Amino acid sequence: MEIIQQDIPYIQDALLEWYQANKRDLPWRRQSNAYYTLVSEIMLQQTKVATVIPYYERFISRFPTAHDLATASDDDVVKLWEGLGYYSRARNLHSAIKEVVATYNGTIPMDKGEISKLKGIGPYTTGAVLSIAYNQKVPAVDGNVMRVFSRIFALEDDIAKVSTRKKMESIAEEVIPDHSPGDFNQALMELGATICTPKSPQCLFCPVKDVCLAYEKGLEKVLPIKKKAKAPEKTVIVMYALSFNAQLLVQKRPSTGLLANMWSLPTEDRLEEMPFDNQIEEYCEVNGYSAKIFSDIYQYEHIFSHRHWKIMLVFVELANKPDFTPKRSIWVDKHTISDFAFPKVYLKALEQLGYRN
Ligand code: SF4
Structure with missing residues (x-):
C-alpha cells in the first residue's frame, strides 16, 4: 500500500x-x-x-x-x-x-x-x-x-x-x-x-x-488522473407539440429505458433519409392527425449521462381533435399541465411553448 x-x-x-x-x-x-x-x-x-x-x-x-x-x-x-x-x-x-x-x-x-x-x-x-x-x-x-x-x-x-x-x-x-x-x-x-x-x-x-x-x-492540479470517457452518443430527435384548442398532447414514456415512465411530448428519432417536412407529414398521417399548420419552432441540445440529444421542437396545430387519444397519453391545458412531472429536457420545450415557466 x-x-x-x-x-x-x-x-x-x-x-x-x-x-x-x-x-x-x-x-x-x-x-x-x-x-x-x-x-x-x-x-x-x-x-x-x-x-x-x-x-x-x-x-x-x-x-x-x-x-x-x-x-x-x-x-x-x-x-x-x-x-x-x-x-x-x-x-x-x-x-x-x-x-x-x-x-x-x-x-x-x-x-x-x-x-x-x-x-x-x-x-x-x-x-x-x-x-x-x-x-x-x-x-x-x-x-x-x-x-x-x-x-x-x-x-x-x-x-x-x-x-x-x-x-x-x-x-x-x-x-x-x-x-x-x-x-x-x-x-x-x-x-x-x-x-x-x-x-x-x-x-x-x-x-x-x-x-x-x-x-x-506541486501535483495538486495534476491529480487525480482520470482518463476521458467516450463522448455520449449523439441522436437527432423530433419532439412534437400537438395542439388543439390550446390543449397539448402529453405522453407517458415507456416503462423501461431512458426517462422511463416520465411525462413527455411525443418524440421520435429524426429520419435523416427523409426531408424534414415529409417526416412531419408522415408522422401526422400515420397517427391520424390533420395538421392545420406546423412549424419548426426551437432547436436545442440536451446531454444525458450516455446520450446527447439534438432536439427539433415542432409545433403542430391540428384542424380537429383526433377521434381517439393514443395509449398513455392525455390532452392537457396550461392549468392542468403542472400536475404532471416532466424531465428537464421536456420542461425546456414546454417553457418555449409557454406551458411552463
Ligand atoms: S489535500 Fe487537496 S487541498 Fe489539501 S493540500 Fe492536498 S491537494 Fe491541497
Missing part, C-alpha cells in the same frame, strides 16, 4: 478538528436519522448541494417518514423529483423504502449485507448511511474522496476504473478512525467539496497540507 502509515493519526485528527469547526449547516445534518441520510445521499448523487437543498426540504416535508414514502404513488414521488434529473434514483429510492417498510418495519437496516441489497443502494450509499447514521466504520468513497486520497497520497491510478475505487476503499478502511467514522467520512467529503476542489484546490487553507504529497510535489 502506497500510504504512509505514520501520517494516519495526524490526518484523522486534523480532518476531524477541521470538520467540527467548518462543517456546513445542511438540513440533513441537523438530526441523526437514517431515512433522512439515505434520501439526501441519493439526491446528492451527481448533483450539487445547493440544487439538492430545496428538493430535499420539499421531499422530507411531504414524506417525513419511511412509511409516508412507502405509501405514496409513483407519480407523487417523481413529481417531487421533477427537474432534479436521473429519475431512476427516485424510483429506486421508492422501491427501496417500500422494501424497508415491508421487511424491516420502516427502519433502514444496520447490516451491510441487508442495506446493500436494497434497490439502487451501491457501496458508496451503503457506507454513507452506515457511517453517518449508525456510526459504523464503513468506507464511503465517492468522487470527492477519490480526489482527496489521490492527492494526499499522490496516487496516479485512473479514478475512472472500478479497480481504483476498490483500492480507495481499502485505503479508507485503513484511514477511517474507530471513533467518529461518520464524521470522518463526512470530513473527507466536505474537504473535497469545499477545499480540495477539482480545479482550484485551496491548499493554503487545507488542514492536511503538511502531510499532503501532491502539495509537497
Whole structure:
C-alpha cells in the first residue's frame, strides 16, 4: 500500500478538528436519522448541494417518514423529483423504502449485507448511511474522496476504473478512525467539496497540507488522473407539440429505458433519409392527425449521462381533435399541465411553448 502509515493519526485528527469547526449547516445534518441520510445521499448523487437543498426540504416535508414514502404513488414521488434529473434514483429510492417498510418495519437496516441489497443502494450509499447514521466504520468513497486520497497520497491510478475505487476503499478502511467514522467520512467529503476542489484546490487553507504529497510535489492540479470517457452518443430527435384548442398532447414514456415512465411530448428519432417536412407529414398521417399548420419552432441540445440529444421542437396545430387519444397519453391545458412531472429536457420545450415557466 502506497500510504504512509505514520501520517494516519495526524490526518484523522486534523480532518476531524477541521470538520467540527467548518462543517456546513445542511438540513440533513441537523438530526441523526437514517431515512433522512439515505434520501439526501441519493439526491446528492451527481448533483450539487445547493440544487439538492430545496428538493430535499420539499421531499422530507411531504414524506417525513419511511412509511409516508412507502405509501405514496409513483407519480407523487417523481413529481417531487421533477427537474432534479436521473429519475431512476427516485424510483429506486421508492422501491427501496417500500422494501424497508415491508421487511424491516420502516427502519433502514444496520447490516451491510441487508442495506446493500436494497434497490439502487451501491457501496458508496451503503457506507454513507452506515457511517453517518449508525456510526459504523464503513468506507464511503465517492468522487470527492477519490480526489482527496489521490492527492494526499499522490496516487496516479485512473479514478475512472472500478479497480481504483476498490483500492480507495481499502485505503479508507485503513484511514477511517474507530471513533467518529461518520464524521470522518463526512470530513473527507466536505474537504473535497469545499477545499480540495477539482480545479482550484485551496491548499493554503487545507488542514492536511503538511502531510499532503501532491502539495509537497506541486501535483495538486495534476491529480487525480482520470482518463476521458467516450463522448455520449449523439441522436437527432423530433419532439412534437400537438395542439388543439390550446390543449397539448402529453405522453407517458415507456416503462423501461431512458426517462422511463416520465411525462413527455411525443418524440421520435429524426429520419435523416427523409426531408424534414415529409417526416412531419408522415408522422401526422400515420397517427391520424390533420395538421392545420406546423412549424419548426426551437432547436436545442440536451446531454444525458450516455446520450446527447439534438432536439427539433415542432409545433403542430391540428384542424380537429383526433377521434381517439393514443395509449398513455392525455390532452392537457396550461392549468392542468403542472400536475404532471416532466424531465428537464421536456420542461425546456414546454417553457418555449409557454406551458411552463
Ligand atoms: S493540500 Fe491541497 S491537494 Fe492536498 S489535500 Fe489539501 S487541498 Fe487537496
